[in-house]
Amino acid sequence: xxxxxxxxxxxxxxxxxxxxxxxxxxxxxxxxxxxxxxxxxxxxxxxxxxxxxxxxxxxxxxxxxxxxxxxxxxxxxxxxxxxxxxxxxxxxxxxxxxxxxxxxxxxxxxxxxxxxxxxxxxxxxxxxxxxxxxxxxxxxxxxxxxxxxxxxxxxxxxxxxxxxxxxxxxxxxxxxxxxxxxxxxxxxxxxxxxxxxxxxxxxxxxxxxxxxxxxxxxxxxxxxxxxxxxxxxxxxxxxxxxx
Numbered sequence: 001x002x003x004x005x006x007x008x009x010x011x012x013x014x015x016x017x018x019x020x021x022x023x024x025x026x027x028x029x030x031x032x033x034x035x036x037x038x039x040x041x042x043x044x045x046x047x048x049x050x051x052x053x054x055x056x057x058x059x060x061x062x063x064x065x066x067x068x069x070x071x072x073x074x075x076x077x078x079x080x081x082x083x084x085x086x087x088x089x090x091x092x093x094x095x096x097x098x099x100x101x102x103x104x105x106x107x108x109x110x111x112x113x114x115x116x117x118x119x120x121x122x123x124x125x126x127x128x129x130x131x132x133x134x135x136x137x138x139x140x141x142x143x144x145x146x147x148x149x150x151x152x153x154x155x156x157x158x159x160x161x162x163x164x165x166x167x168x169x170x171x172x173x174x175x176x177x178x179x180x181x182x183x184x185x186x187x188x189x190x191x192x193x194x195x196x197x198x199x200x201x202x203x204x205x206x207x208x209x210x211x212x213x214x215x216x217x218x219x220x221x222x223x224x225x226x227x228x229x230x231x232x233x234x235x236x237x238x239x240x241x242x243x
Contacts, residue, residue: 195222
């Protein structure tokens with residue numbers, strides 16, 4: 001009878017091999033789970049994470065800030081703006097956009113001047129000086145990709161369009177809907193380019209002021225095979241435009 005101590009011990013002894021096998025399997029499962037968690041954590045730490053955000057309030061003169069929230073260094077290759085109307089999408093490269101490119105636009109009242117010579121903040125934009133935002137961006141570092149009003153003005157002018165003071169298109173029945181900021185970057189651990197995208201809707205406030213409102217709460221990371229093919233198409237388009 002198993003209820004008797006002697007019989008119970010005899011039964012355990014007879015099945016010692018079974019208990020030992022189950023214990024070994026349990027150890028293997030525990031170590032396997034621990035190894036998978038460690039590998040997943042290491043992979044997550046190497047995974048790039050880029051944040052695209054507006055500074056200050058939601059005014060159009062807010063700076064467009066790009067931050068590297070990942071653990072590794074990324075090399076910013078190109079920044080592309082896509083200005084969306086109710087009829088078409090107008091794309092242009094703003095990697096080397098300077099104040100000279102938007103000189104016809106009157107600065108907004110109270111607009112801050114760019115910070116000069118501050119690493120990682122896209123400052124030092126002297127008149128007539130070639131400014132590029134191409135280059136390495138360390139972990140937890142950020143750069144300033146001009147302001148949204150200048151980006152929108154440049155994108156429109158790049159395609160032969162003129163903006164009125166209220167940011168409507170002069171001589172056109174098109175209506176501005178959104179501005180999308182796209183980033184192409186390179187990470188040492190990745191063979192193909194990585195990227196990030198964030199779309200900001202253009203909304204008229206109660207006082208008639210145009211505001212930028214993020215469409216999503218987070219920046220969309222471009223890492224999949226299909227998305228990286230799209231990034232390569234963008235790169236080819238930029239290279240052709242630069243010829």
